[in-house]
Amino acid sequence: MASAFVNLRALPLASLVYFTLSFGAWAEDLTIVGTGDGIEMLQAVATAYNEGGLAHVTVPPSIGSGGAVAAVGSERQKLGRVARPLTAAEKGQGLVEVPLTRIPSAIFVHRGIGVNDLSSAQVTAIFAGTIDNWNAVGGPDLKIRVVRREDTDSTLAVLRSSMPGWRDLVLTSRSKTATTTQDAVETVRQNPGAIGFGPFSPALAADLTVLSIDGHAPSNPAYPSAVTLALIYKDNTRDATAADFLAFATSDRAKRLLEERGGAPLRP
Template sequence: MKKFSIRMMLILLLMFGFTPLGFAEEINLVGTENGEPVFKFVGEAFGKLNQGVRVNIPESIDSGGGIKAVADDRAIIARVSRGFNEKEKNYGLSYIPFAKTKIVFFIHRDSGVKNLSSRQVCDIYSGKIVNWKELGGKDQKIRVITREEGDSATEILEDKLAGFKDIKITPLSKTVLNETDAIGTVKTKEGTICFGSFGALKNADVQILSLDGKTPDAQDYSLSQTLGLVFKEKNKTGIISAFVEFAVSPAAHETIINSGGEPF
């Protein structure tokens, strides 16, 4: 009888929302991979202040995928690394920016280069410069890695890196679908170069490059993107509202900085 009662109690607890991990509420923050460490660290900090709450960072569906998921009511809130495009402005969603992260170029550690100019970046990605020795590095073939079309980091380069939007990417380049693959490829293959968010690369075994003589932590470093949250105003209630307010508050600033970002 006692075993039966315990079993029935467990069934009832599960039916009414109890989970073995003890999380009363979860926030699934769908969207971009860019700036993911910032979203993750802010989510963890929020969870520590709100016992029983967990912020999940699902596999990336990009900023556009996150925005569309919220618009179609397949998600409550999304993580994005850009604002709305013209089509998305018609969805009637709210967008709250809360942090910035830098876009950096990174290469295999053995290539022997630590700085590139904007012109040199364009010449590498267009195929005009094909060996690191042309830039003072090793006699080593340059292997160009790029991101898929529509990726927000690529959009930042096209918008802010002089000349990049006008070049035709070398047909010898390889496209990777996410930042994890980009880091793994550059780490293991000699001569490779790619770009991604500074926060995700701070502890990676790659060489992060200065651009035009400026390091990514310089105040006037030119390549940055804004991280934000997207939701329907009607859904900004309860724990969702609390999370949004936390992300934009001074209480989150130290966490944002420690994860490689800057408070907005």
């Protein structure tokens, strides 16, 4: 289907007047709330869209996938962003999901540790607390500081479903719980010896070491864990501006932007 995206700034004045009268404003604000997974990706897509879309789109800090479901489900927002599938009950409330890209789940550590690759068994033991010093896996004599996420976190759910040893893993009680992806990244960055997890982004490598697992980097097709980033909406609040952004977000241009920032193709 051809994109409904229209470059308003390239239109003559008469056409601009028509669009203004038709949609109420030349640049309506459209806020897309939700997960922190892939936030930099969607912000890049929003920036490109804002060059000439029907609305000015913003992608604010994370309120989680559950926050997006609540906001769109209650019709307080037209669009939301999620990193987990909608449940049957949520679909029954009229929510619709539009998958955009896959985001590999990354295990990352403080830059000073000097470890670049771990086996899946070593990662499991670290997050279980049975390995508590980096010298046990080839690193320095330094206490391991585990940073985890809440039990409902989308990346944790994907790790449990796909990473060997994680399905029934009891995370160590000697850990700090981060409430958002940004919090997890910042906590690991600031604390020597820290290890955490979250959605993969090439930007992580600027401040952290992103581990290969069993010899596979997150961008490798053999790397097992990934979440699917999707937009959600309800039919009765999917107006012209929401539809226009959905069309752009699934366009070839948006796909290129997502892939440049670490997104992987959707599975058939």
